[in-house]
Structures are given as C-alpha cells and as structure tokens.
Amino acid sequence: MSKYDAIANLHAPSALIGVEIIDGIGILTLKNRRKLNALRRDMMRRLTESLESFAEDKIRVVILRAEAGMDVWSSGHDITELPRPGQDPLPYADPLEETLRAIRAYPGPVIAMVHGSVWGGAFDMVLSCDIVIADESASFAITPVNLGLPYNTTGLLHFVGRLRENLVKELFFTATPIEAKKAAEYGVINHLVPSAQLETHTMEIARQMASKAPLAMAAIKEQLRVISDYQPIAAQVFERLQDLRRKAYESADYREGIAAFLEKRQPAFKGE
Amino acid sequence: MSKYDAIANLHAPSALIGVEIIDGIGILTLKNRRKLNALRRDMMRRLTESLESFAEDKIRVVILRAEAGMDVWSSGHDITELPRPGQDPLPYADPLEETLRAIRAYPGPVIAMVHGSVWGGAFDMVLSCDIVIADESASFAITPVNLGLPYNTTGLLHFVGRLRENLVKELFFTATPIEAKKAAEYGVINHLVPSAQLETHTMEIARQMASKAPLAMAAIKEQLRVISDYQPIAAQVFERLQDLRRKAYESADYREGIAAFLEKRQPAFKGE
Amino acid sequence: MSKYDAIANLHAPSALIGVEIIDGIGILTLKNRRKLNALRRDMMRRLTESLESFAEDKIRVVILRAEAGMDVWSSGHDITELPRPGQDPLPYADPLEETLRAIRAYPGPVIAMVHGSVWGGAFDMVLSCDIVIADESASFAITPVNLGLPYNTTGLLHFVGRLRENLVKELFFTATPIEAKKAAEYGVINHLVPSAQLETHTMEIARQMASKAPLAMAAIKEQLRVISDYQPIAAQVFERLQDLRRKAYESADYREGIAAFLEKRQPAFKGE
Amino acid sequence: MSKYDAIANLHAPSALIGVEIIDGIGILTLKNRRKLNALRRDMMRRLTESLESFAEDKIRVVILRAEAGMDVWSSGHDITELPRPGQDPLPYADPLEETLRAIRAYPGPVIAMVHGSVWGGAFDMVLSCDIVIADESASFAITPVNLGLPYNTTGLLHFVGRLRENLVKELFFTATPIEAKKAAEYGVINHLVPSAQLETHTMEIARQMASKAPLAMAAIKEQLRVISDYQPIAAQVFERLQDLRRKAYESADYREGIAAFLEKRQPAFKGE
Amino acid sequence: MSKYDAIANLHAPSALIGVEIIDGIGILTLKNRRKLNALRRDMMRRLTESLESFAEDKIRVVILRAEAGMDVWSSGHDITELPRPGQDPLPYADPLEETLRAIRAYPGPVIAMVHGSVWGGAFDMVLSCDIVIADESASFAITPVNLGLPYNTTGLLHFVGRLRENLVKELFFTATPIEAKKAAEYGVINHLVPSAQLETHTMEIARQMASKAPLAMAAIKEQLRVISDYQPIAAQVFERLQDLRRKAYESADYREGIAAFLEKRQPAFKGE
Amino acid sequence: MSKYDAIANLHAPSALIGVEIIDGIGILTLKNRRKLNALRRDMMRRLTESLESFAEDKIRVVILRAEAGMDVWSSGHDITELPRPGQDPLPYADPLEETLRAIRAYPGPVIAMVHGSVWGGAFDMVLSCDIVIADESASFAITPVNLGLPYNTTGLLHFVGRLRENLVKELFFTATPIEAKKAAEYGVINHLVPSAQLETHTMEIARQMASKAPLAMAAIKEQLRVISDYQPIAAQVFERLQDLRRKAYESADYREGIAAFLEKRQPAFKGE
C-alpha cells in the first residue's frame, strides 16, 4: 500500500488526509483538525488522486469520513483560498469541483459517514456521495448567502436531486443548519444511527455493497449521474444566468461578505 | 408609500389586496372576503404590479398571505371568469399565470403564509412561492378534474418540483384536500407552526432572509427557476399534448363540469 | 364480458391472470401462485392486452393486484426467461417493458394494490402504477446487482421520479428489501392501511377517481408521463451509457450471477 | 390489389387520389384536378390510409406525385376547410398534419416527384418527403403570411432541416414562389431533370432504393426523423410561443386575410 | 419623428447613427465614418433603443445599413473597448450582445443591406438579421482567432444556423474574408445584386414584407429564434466550455493578440 | 521524433500509417495500399494514439491524408472485422468510433486532404475532420444499406451537421458515390483544387491556421462539437431507436448483406 503512503506524503501538511483499505473498502479520512477540515485545494487534490488510485485498484466501495473525535466534519471552503474579487469563485476547474466530479463519477458507491457539523461546500460534497450515514451529532448548512457568493448551476443540481425545491430554497436562503433528525426526515441522511454504531453500521453497508456485481453497479451509478447532472439548459439562458452570477461576484456585497467573515462580524449587504 | 396606495385604488373593489412594507419586508394580503379570495383577474393584476413595484424598490423578501380571520386562504380560480367553452382555460397570458411567473421570477424569496384552506389554482400559487409556512388549519386541494379542466404543463411542473410523482397524481386524480399535518409530511409545507405563532414565525424567517446577500440570493433563485421551469420537451410531443388538452376543454364533459359547479351539484362525466 | 374470458383462455397456464370489471373499475389479478407471480412473458402479454381492452371499453380506473392469500405479490423477472448471455436483458421490446409502458400510458389511473413482497422488475411495475396502496405485509426490493444485470435508463427514471436519488442508490446498491413502514415514509406507498381494509380502501379510492372527468385526467397523466419519461440525454452520452451496460451484460460476472441464482448460492463477482 | 381500390372508393369524389404498385414501388397520385389538388381533409385521410396499407404490404419505396398534365402540383390547404376563426388552424390532429407525420414515419423512402407549382402546406408536404425530384416547371411558395396564419413549430422544423435559416425566413416573409433552378440551388430539390425524363428518372431512383436493405433504411430514416422532429423546447417557452400564435389566429388580421383570399383581393393588415 | 431625433442627439458623437422611417420601413444607418462604423458601446445602445422605438411604433420591417459611400460596412468590435484582460470579452450584458438579441427578437423582419467589408462582430450582426441583401463589394470575415478571443456559444449558434459546419470552421479558423460571390454561394447572402440596384432592390423586398400579416410574421420569426437560439446543453458541459473560454481570455496569447493588433504587427501565439 | 517511430513500429503491418511533423503541422498518412486503407482496428488505434501524441506536443493543426498515388482514399470498414452477427456493428467502443471522437475532440483543426474515392465509414471520418480539401478525383459514398447495417445516431449526426437532410437521405438510401464537383456544391468539400495543387494548397491553409491563437481555436472547436454532437434525445425514444437498430443487425438481411459482399454478388434482401 506504499502508493497510498506516497500520495499521503506528496503534499503540504494542510492536506492531511488518511487513505486506507480495510476489508477491500477504501477509506478516506479528512484529518486537518487545525483547519477544521476546510476543503483546501491541496486536500481536494489528494482526495481526487486517491479516488483515481482506488478506481485503478478496483476498490468497489469507498467511505468518506472525518477523523474520529472531531466535532466538525468539515467547515467547507477555505475562504482565504477563494479567487480574487471579480473572478468566478466556483469555476469548473476548482479543485473542490474536481473532487465533487470524482466522487460522482467513481465507478462504485461512495458513502459519506458523518459525525459533526457540515458547512458550505462540504454539504455539497456529502450530497455528492451516493448515500449518507450519520449520527445524531450531524448538522448541515449551506452558507453562500452569508458571503454573497453566487452558487453555480451544477452545485444547485446536486441539491435538487436530493431535496424538494422548497427545502433547497429554505436551506440556501436562511443559511441555517438543520439538525440530524430533520436532515433524516428531509432525506439528506439515509441512515441515522447512534454515535456508537456509526462506524460498524457504515462498514456493514459498505461490505454488503462490495459483495454485489461491480460492473452492474457502475453502469447504474453512471446512468443516474447523467440523469441528474446533465440537465439541459438553453445556451442563451445559461449565458444569462452566468451574467446574474457575475453581477453578484463582482459586487461590493461580495467583498463585504468576505471582509465581514474574516473580521468575524455581521455583513451589511446593500444589494449592490 | 403613496405608490402602493395608488395601486390599491386603481382597481375594482373585487381586487381587494393589501400592500404594505414592514421592516423592509413586502407584505401582500389577499382580502376579498366576500369572494373567498378567488383569484380574479383584477386581483391577479394587482399582485403582479405590486411585485413589480417591490422589485423596483429592492424589497428583499415578500410575504403572501390572506387577511387575518379568514378560514379560506383562497378558493382558487373564479369559475365565472374562465374563458368561454372551447378556449384554453389556462393560457400563457392569463393573469393568474402572469402572477405565478412574477412570484417565481421575483429577485428575492417570496414566502407563502397559510392559514385556512387553499383550493385549485391557489395551491399552484402557494407552490410557486419559495417556501411555505402554515398553521394546523391549512389544507390544500387541486381540483381541475372536478371541472374537467386539463391542467397545463408548466402548472404540473410546479407540483413535480415539490412533490413525488405518485403524490402529485393522487392529489390531481382525487381532488381531495390534504390536511396540514399530511402536507408537512409530504413536503408542501416548510414549517408547520401553531396558529398563534404563524405571523411572528413568518416575520422572523423573512427578516433572517432579508439580512442575507440579495444578489447571490437572486442568482440562486433564478438558477433554480430555470432548472425547474425550463424542462425541455420535443416540439412534436408538446403539440400532441396540446391536442389532448384541447380535446378535454372542447368536450361536453368540461361544459358539464362548469355547469354542475355553478348549479352546486355532482357532475356526470361521460368521457366525451 | 366474453372478450376478457377469451383473453384469459388464449394463453398458456403460466399466464394465469384474472381480468374483471367491478363497478366500472378494471381489476387485473396476478394469480400464478406456483411461479410466485414471476413476470413471465406470456403473463406480461396478457396484462398488456387487457389494458388495451380496458382502454377500448373506456374503463376509467384500473387496479393491479395479486391474488388474495399470496405472500409474494410478485417475484419479478423469471430468470430462466432472460435473453441469452451477451444480449441486452432489458430491451425495449421485452414484454415486461411493454407492460410498463402500457401502464404508464393508460389513459386513466392505474392503482397498485400491494399485499406481500415485491421483487426486482415487479418493483418497477408497482412504481409505474400511478398510486400505490399497500398493507403492512408489503416489502420492496430491486435486485439487479445480485445478478450483475445492468438496469436500463428508462427503468431508472421510473425510480428517480418517485424516490430521492440517495434512496434510489441505496435500494439498487444493497438490493435489500424495505419494509412497508419505511416504504410509506420514503414515498413508495401513498396509503398504508391495515390488511383487512386493503381491498375496500383501494376500491373506495378507485371509485372516487372514476367519478372525475376522464379526459382531463388522461391529459394530466400523459403530461406527467412526458415530463418524467422523456428526459433528454445527448446522443453521444447515451451511446456511452449503452457501452457501460453492454460491458456488464457481456461480462463473466453476469453469467456468474445467473448461475449462482439458479444454483441457489452466493455469487462471487470479480468485476470482469 | 382490391384493398387499394376499396380505399379509393371509400371517399367522396373530392378525395380523388390514385393508388398503384408498380415494380414493387407504391405510387400515390394526387388527381383532384378541379380543386387543383388542394389538400382537403378527405384526400389527406386517403393518403394516410394508403401509406398504412403500403407499410403493411412492406412496400419499400413510395412515390408521391400529381396526375400527369397538371400545372399545379398542389394548391395547398383548402382555405374553406380551415377551422373557424379563433381556433388553431394547424392543430396536431389536422388531417394534413397526420399525413405529414405518416410520410415522415413511413418505414422506407418517400420520393416527391414534382411537376408544376407547389403552394403553402403542399410545400411542407414535399419537404416531408425524403427526397425531391422535379422538373423545370416546379416552383415552391409558402404563403401563411398572405392569410395571417401563424405557422406551427413542427412545420417550421420541417423547413429548418432542409434550408438555411435566412432562406426559410425569406420564403416565409415574402410568400413569393422560387423557381426550379433556384430551388435546386437552395437544396429543396435533389435532382432537377428535364420534364421528359421526370418519370423514368424517378422510377430509376425508386428501384435503386428498393433494392437496398429495408430494415437498415427504416432504422436510419427513423433516427433522422427523431433528430430533426424532436427538437426539445422548454415547456414555458413553448407555452409562450403558443400565446403568440393564438394572438395571430384570434386577430382581425387573420379574418381579413381569409376574407381577402376568398374575395380575391389584396388584404389590408393592421397588425391587430 | 422628434422621438428619433431625440435618440440621435442623446449620445456622444461616436454613436453616429441615422434613424429614419421611409414608406413605413424603419431604416438604421451606421454612419461613424471616422471609426469605420466600429461597434462601439454607445452606437450599439442607440441601435437597441431605436429598435425598441420602432417596435412601439409598430414598424413592420427594418433595414440595417451603412452610410452610402463607405467601403467598410463595419470594422466590428472596437478593440479599445474590450473588457480588461482576464474578463469575459463577450458577456451577456455587452451592448453588442444586446443589439444582436434586439435584432433577433424584433417582431418583424430586419434586413441587412451590405455594401463593403464586414469584420468580426459585425458579421455576427449581419447574420442576426433575418435576410441579407448585398452587392459585389461585400465581404465577410470573422476574426477572433487573430486576437485570441474565445467566441461565445450563442455567437457560434448564429453561424451554425446559417452555414454548414465545415464552412463555419473554415471562416473561424482562417479569419480570412470571403468575397460576395462565395458568400452568396455559401448562403450568407440571400440576394446578390449590382451596386446600383442595392437600395431599390432592398426597399422593394422590404415593402413586400411590410404588406404581409405582421402578427403571423412575428409568431413565425419568434418560433424560428427559439429553435435556433435555445439549443439545450447540459449544465455541466456548459460549465466545462466556460472553463475552456476562460483559459483563453486569461491567457498570455490573448494579451499578445490585443497588443499586436494595437501595434499593427503580427501576433506570435504560444498556446499559453 | 522517435516517439512517433515507436508508435509506427508498435503495430502489425496492416496498421501501416505514416506519422510526420512538417513545419509544425502534424501529418497522418493512411498507407495500407494492399487493403485499400480499410479502417482496420489496428490502424484506427494508431491514428487515435498519434492524435493523442500530437495533442501532447501541442501540434496546432493536423492533416489526414492517404498515401500519394492511391486511387482509393479509404475503402471504409474492413467487413471481415465487423462484430459477429447479432452484435451491434457500431458500438461506442469500436476503434473507428474512437478515432472519430479523437478527431472531433482534437484541440485544433484537423484537415482532410482527399484524393480518390472515399467509402462507408471513411466518409464519416472525412466529415469528422474540420475542413475538407479535395481534388477532382475525390468521390464519396456511404454504403450501410448495401450490407443491411443500421447506422448509429452519432454517425448520422456527423452527416446532418454537414449536409441538408434530403441529401443525407439520398446518400444513405442510394449508397451511390457523389463526384467531387457535386460534393463541393453540396458542401462536403471546402476547397476543390486541381490535383497538382492539392498538397501545396492544403499545407498553405494548414500553416495559416497554425499561425492563429490556439486556445481560442480550441475553445471554438469544442463549443461547435458540443452543439453538433450533444443533440439531446429523450431516453425512451433512444431506447426505441436502439430496438429498431437491433432488429436490423439481428436480421437475416444483415447476414445476407455480409455474405453477398464477401461473395461479390448482389444481395437479395427480404426485409426480415
């Protein structure tokens, strides 16, 4: 398993992730405790590379988790890494976007195992996993309107495939976390289990899936991905939507949102 | 605020709606008690105009409600205003359709605050709001099959984005109201709150949303609208669907449905 | 009603289905007890023909059920009838696929009344009915990954219209049955009723629907079918998906899956 | 061949068409000389039925022509048969629309053999044939703007698949005929041949096509039909287009257009 | 006609356009001789406003032309006005893009009357007119690869609707002008007429179109616009295309292209 | 340039292709004279690999040609390599299909330089190049109906983007070659030049394109590819088309077509 060690050592300390294979199940562990598992570029690149290695090694099922003992599953984007003002903050080539696509295109199930709070882009990452197993400490918030950051269409599609439209809107427009019980009721979580059983229950389901026919699973997953990710939109309409997004990320409000966040104060938005 | 008074006085008494701005939140109140808040053309035009004014004034969040003390939130279409037999009863330029589009395209959240029963087109209007807050008196029914009225594709898309397909079908094929608790379970309602807290709870959520970045919210809402309203359908298939609809609104059954409604008796449909 | 008797006598004994009309409601009863109502070709052809006859006779509502007293509603595909290795096991012209389309295109509601367990393709058939009424004995499993059978896009769309994406994936990737209560919570079942009331409750809802305007219902149902079944996919992407499916049904794993099933042992999949 | 004679005798004299099979090629001849082969409903129904019979008899190639000696191939719609004012003049169920679809869906090539002038809907019919062979007397005009008749989307798609957009617009906005040479240059005509060779050349190509593999041809033709006829359009956009069309066919201008045509005078359009 | 004079005086001298109505035909004349009719922002805004005024006044047909005596119809974008490096040079809200949409959505025919050479974005503008009438001095080039400017999807769709794919590619990849005769052959030009007859011929066709039913023409034009401009593309694919475009407009090559143009030398591109 | 030599030596003799770079232009030469440049699997794999190498080396423009002195540019598919009866003869993973996609996705122009006759799949390959330069010896035929081979949707889209629908149908339904002059008129060929100038003219255009901005060209080409190749089709419709294709490639006629070809006699098709 030296290949995975190699990946582990390749990157800056902030990229801290664990890469293991247990009982044939690939396990990716976010373990940058100091940065609350912020989805930093180097960490994202390591996740993407690890998924590629797993795929080459025909690992049938992957579990994505945070290190044991953390109360924050992930704090989402690292705000200090967002592109400079006036640039699209969620471009196609963003390392997080690449990781989301790598999870969605992985030729086997990827299970999010969630203990603790999940913020912003990390919620998108959890929804990009095929199923979600969580304990009662889990909570989920999607927070771009706190910053003035205009989310992108594919990101919104990730939510729309999972949650009713009015719930998607409530989550996005209030930026308020939902607790585990509500999240289970709303369908974010497949299995809500007691904390003590989270690991065993997740491994059990992973092993069950790993015993099924991999090529059939891969074909089914990929068809579902196309159905959900490839929603067609008229070119002209899409260019209009990009314009709305651009107005937002070029606005004074977006600068104010970032500044307020860094200064740990409430932002004062003007709609400009 | 004289502009809003002007809108209020511009129209026939049957258009009775209230237009207020409280704490920066726009509040639209249906108050035609005598007509049970039927969605009459003049009322719809006023709603559309009010939303346009709110947008000009950069009102960030809108609440749509019925007047306090009414047991019917809205009785839906005013049957006496439906187009003459043989004409499409739900054309694109219908004032209700225009209001639905105005709500869906409003560049900020529109909250439906529901006390009492919601019938027919009014259910479509509630679903066109971004989120729904209701108390235990709320109930919802979609009733076109009582009249023989063939619903339109965009109207159906409004339900499909909110409710599972089999529930949409049950609601449409039985025309039976669902009670508040069921509606919350099914996902029609975001928050089900006790009657006494309906107003304060709604205002609280409205204020919370009003504090978020407006341009980002507008870009997110518009992207979600395109994803849900712009479902592409092959031209030839669409023309075939129009033909099915035409057969229904040109049928004897449709005339029977309208007649029975006006005579307050059960219709006898023949499938012709 | 001799026409329906004629259909009944036309086919081999394994096609055993009952065809009745009660109170104007068409009732189709799966009654091949010995074969656990496996969805054999001749049975499927009879179902399709019966639906065509019902449509000609303007039967407004149809109930699809298993014979009273059976613990298995249907065991799904008859594995012995699957096409020879290397051929697409779910082609467009497959008799089951034809029945699914006949149910979905029937110009009036089709109600699945479910007592007992529902397996594989039979789950797809239940979801293709407009609404589902079940008792506490009902359970549902979708099992292609036990065989290595790559499900088809339209089949997946049937699930996607009814269930959240992550639940669809859990069902497909674990092939584990969900019990009636869970199924109701997840939205598979519209009404979960005590066993003793299953028949009367179903007939009541059927009669209620039969009293509504048939042409309007037909137009509404057909529009919903187009919205859900006609999801557009880029031609090139679709051909790529077929290739993934082909790799699966030409694989050694698929042969192993079928063999293991027939030998009643666990399959050992290699991903090849 | 009595079946075809039966079809021939089934209809009113105005339906005059000839139905023959020569060398295995089906030949449909428009022969209502008195009405200049106007596309009357009864004639259209006979064409559709004849194509169905040909398909049953596995006729591999069909030729559609006017009777020898006529200077008008077809004068297009019979204006006196257009639906009453205020109704869509080109509904899906219109007999001409049905014939167009029958030609386009015929499981083998349909060749338009054109001598003389082709007007209005007849131009649409010629473009719906798979290839066009014409002599120098041929001319083509599409004339709905002379009447104020708003053409339908599928009809426009028939032109768009054949001609460059700016030529489609010139033809529609001027309603002026183009002569054979221009039509060949623009691509309306596949082969422009001297009058004396029109029949022999057409039969030669028909025979050549009839010698090719029919199932492969049918699969190719149907794929091309889907590519060209099934252009997806967002539901909401389509409903808006219907509204524009409705405004036109409910307008005073449309009544004026029809009146002027019947009174053989220039219409005076007001844009209302 | 003072309204049009008002528009004329509203703007900076560089906006020089003529706005006239002759025989009910609206005539827009590009007359910034000093700047070779470069498509400067202020000129574009005036064109857009003039089209809006024409539409309000129910002008049925519009002619777009350059001032008599100019050898350059338009030199295209004013390079000095392109957005700063790193910004999308062809955003949705660009004044030229707005003019293109205003021409395409004008509720009546817009005729491009072309004498002289047409460069870059001006070629897009000519193709956005409904028909093109030109004399032998006309030539057309599309030049973004001289600058390294990544054209946008809607712009490409304007070409694809008019010209065969391989010709579109030749024009874009060589940036070489095609002469009038070739352009007529390729279908860019509807009518190629001698210089001396250009004005009279154009006016004749304009008058002919102006005599036709305006509502029917508007409905036909708008349907054709939707068919051609609303090509659906999967959201994820579109975001990938934007990324390719972004790489180009953020590249050193793009800066080199602009610099070389301003310094009137050959650019040296590195593909970086 | 040893890498290219390596590719050249890697394969069986039947893979004979030449790979050169002249003046920065990549040149791929089909040179299997004995097999008339049939599109054999090993040759296709080498073409695909060579294009990948060119892309890595940032070769800006590629020319695809046959060896000097050959009268056949390519005879198309090698019939002896078609999949066994009952299998899709044009699957997504077919080496020719891979080469077509590699040409279409190449991040720079690919020019087909054509001397001699082009048959079957080779015609598809020529149309997949961005532009076509040919001399008067060139001819083009698309011949699947001679074999009974049902062409695939993406293949048909390659023709539809280049040629008017009725010409596509004529070519496919007659399987007759068109000569160079006709092909130029129809738009298959961009430049028809005398034999003696074919090479120099092609190199000249290639060099011109190579001097333009590569990133902008790549973005433009890829956008055009998506517009043309990603035509969305409803999943259910696509599965129906596959069924039509399957009926053809499982038919007796297809076996007869292959047999007749190998026995060098006329096939006798029965439509079965």
Ligand code: NI
């Ligand atoms: Ni099955």
Ligand code: NI
């Ligand atoms: Ni430009």
Ligand code: NI
């Ligand atoms: Ni081939």
